[in-house]
Amino acid sequence: MSVEFLLTTLVVVVTPGTGVIYTMAAGLARGTRAAVVAAFGCTLGIIPHMLAAITGLAALLHASALAFQILKYLGVAYLVYMAVSTLRDKGALTVERDDTPRSARKVILSGVLVNILNPKLTLFFFAFLPQFVHTGASSAVPQMLLLSGVFMLVTFLVFVGYGRFAAAMRNQVLSRPKVLTWMRRVFAGAFVGLGARLALT
Template identity: 70%
Template sequence: MNTEFLLTSLVVVATPGTGVLYTVAAGLSRGTRAAAVAAVGCTLGTLPHLAAALTGLAALLHTSALAFRILTYLGVAYLLSMAWSTLRDKDAFTVDDRDRAAAPPSAARVIASGVLVNLLNPKLTLFFFAFLPQFVTPGEPGALPRMVQLSAVFMALTFVVFLLYGRFAAAMRSRVLTRPRVLTWLRRVFAGAFAALGARLAFL
């Protein structure tokens, strides 16, 4: 495996973004298992981008400003909705035993949200389109399997790194979430981060 590919992929994955933020929020609010489920969802969210790159849709997004903008604004809208829901939901982060009776979000719902977080991120499509081909020889018979292999490595790195972020957040859960003032600021920070990421995406 190319060392340059591994290092670059690791930097891309480890750089905090929407997926990391979503996984950390899951770990803080519902613990290690929820963080792992969120990491799975965010990892699966890279599959559509991989498929787009392999089928040539990424080329369309790269050349069509309208198609790229539509996908971008869908992502912006989703991030802003996450910011609003995080800010107004005062029970988003809690470790109170009384809350255990309330039904937590299902694994399917957590995964679906994680998929959407990465699905509506056009930068991932461009990453697969612009980055992966650099490690594949054009016209080589095994070019397609090679791209699939590299993509699988990228997805594995995504899951492992996101899981580490989530586990760390879960480990800090009881220390952070038993303080009301911290809870208030935590909601504001996460809401602000989602909104900031949405604004940044809007002005790409």
């Protein structure tokens, strides 16, 4: 495993995207536990990208403009849905004083969907990951599994860090209703912005 791969992984993961936004929103909503659960869900959402790269779906998407367009606009639609949900103050993105645990299954499912449709992950697994596989090896599958596992571990740890930071700011947000309103708008705007960028890709 090369230093270049680790640095590329760190840059891709640390750069704020849909998963980071969702995890931080979960931390603001329900605290550290929810942030960890959201980070876990986002990490699980990496698996389909990994499987697609290993099984050759990348080649299909590259060859079929229709398949790529379908995937892209599904991602756009889900990001718009997340933005609307945030503005309406519903779901896992609601910041509340009640610390009653929300359904972990729902938080994980949303995290999985966020990252399944994350164009940054698609780019990483379909374009960059194969570059770090040694062509001289008898099989590329074990290497890709190892590299993907490292990427998932780094993703989980970084997202937990983002989430814990957001959870630490939760009391300040809760005590200031205007801050809460603006936070919802910022998160919603971020989802719309990411959706617009994906649509124009």
